[in-house]
Amino acid sequence: RNAALLVIVCTLVWSFPNGSSADTVIGADFVVSEDTVWTKEGSPYLVQGGIIVDNDSTLSVKPGTVVQFNSGGVLHVLGRLLAEGTADEPIVFSSSAGSWGGIQFFNEASSSSLDNVVVRDAHAISDFSSKDLSISNTKVEDGNYGIVAYGSRLFLDNFSAENISGDAIDISYGSDATLANITLKNVGAGVEVYVDSKADISNLAVDFSQNEAISVYVGSNARVASSTITNVSNSYGAVEVFDDSSADISNMILQGTSGDGIEVFDNGSLTIRDSVISGFREDGRCGGQVKSV
Numbered sequence: 001r002n003a004a005l006l007v008i009v010c011t012l013v014w015s016f017p018n019g020s021s022a023d024t025v026i027g028a029d030f031v032v033s034e035d036t037v038w039t040k041e042g043s044p045y046l047v048q049g050g051i052i053v054d055n056d057s058t059l060s061v062k063p064g065t066v067v068q069f070n071s072g073g074v075l076h077v078l079g080r081l082l083a084e085g086t087a088d089e090p091i092v093f094s095s096s097a098g099s100w101g102g103i104q105f106f107n108e109a110s111s112s113s114l115d116n117v118v119v120r121d122a123h124a125i126s127d128f129s130s131k132d133l134s135i136s137n138t139k140v141e142d143g144n145y146g147i148v149a150y151g152s153r154l155f156l157d158n159f160s161a162e163n164i165s166g167d168a169i170d171i172s173y174g175s176d177a178t179l180a181n182i183t184l185k186n187v188g189a190g191v192e193v194y195v196d197s198k199a200d201i202s203n204l205a206v207d208f209s210q211n212e213a214i215s216v217y218v219g220s221n222a223r224v225a226s227s228t229i230t231n232v233s234n235s236y237g238a239v240e241v242f243d244d245s246s247a248d249i250s251n252m253i254l255q256g257t258s259g260d261g262i263e264v265f266d267n268g269s270l271t272i273r274d275s276v277i278s279g280f281r282e283d284g285r286c287g288g289q290v291k292s293v
Contacts, residue, residue, distance in 0.1 A: 040065050094118075113136075141162050147169045160183040205227070243266045260282045
């Protein structure tokens, strides 16, 4: 009787979670010198140091992509960064160990955008005189600052910052910012507008600010429409306007646990209407001009 030899051939198929093929390692001081695309399939991108997106180059980051920086790493954008996730597949910029330097925009000639992005453990998203930076549906968590703008034109819509040790939003040095649907929670301070800057703010919510929730100073002005500010523990003013600056505030609920509700001084000017202030040592202290409508 002839023996039959049965040979079973097995095919081993490697599968990676979330459709990812493998880690992608980006070396220190890497320069994006041509249009480049990062994808979910290449995630996580493990960045070993700083990255520079060069002038005239675009780094496009697709939905579901994860980028992790080592301690101290920074993403410098001289060209364009287009990070456009979705609600189901946000893009995540975070740290592989310790805190990292965050994203810094320097693109004066072209616009960048972040949409459906999460930034964790970073120093800040910093905008240095860039052109029309648009940030929407984006969260900054567990960092030193949220957004820091220097001489920039900035658009924020549906933005949140939580567990921030410093200022959640800094608008400074000639910046022009439009902020809508902003949620800030457990922050060192809320929105700071200063040094010849202006901000148009609508639908602002600030909860648990250790210092001022809104501060406008050094030749700046702000309009704030529809805001809810709660659990402010600043020993001074929850809302401050001073040093030749002005603010127009309407439909505000302002509730604190200590200090003063509003402080206006050093040639500051405030117009406030349809607002409720409660829970402070004093509702307000005025050394400037306050108009209640």
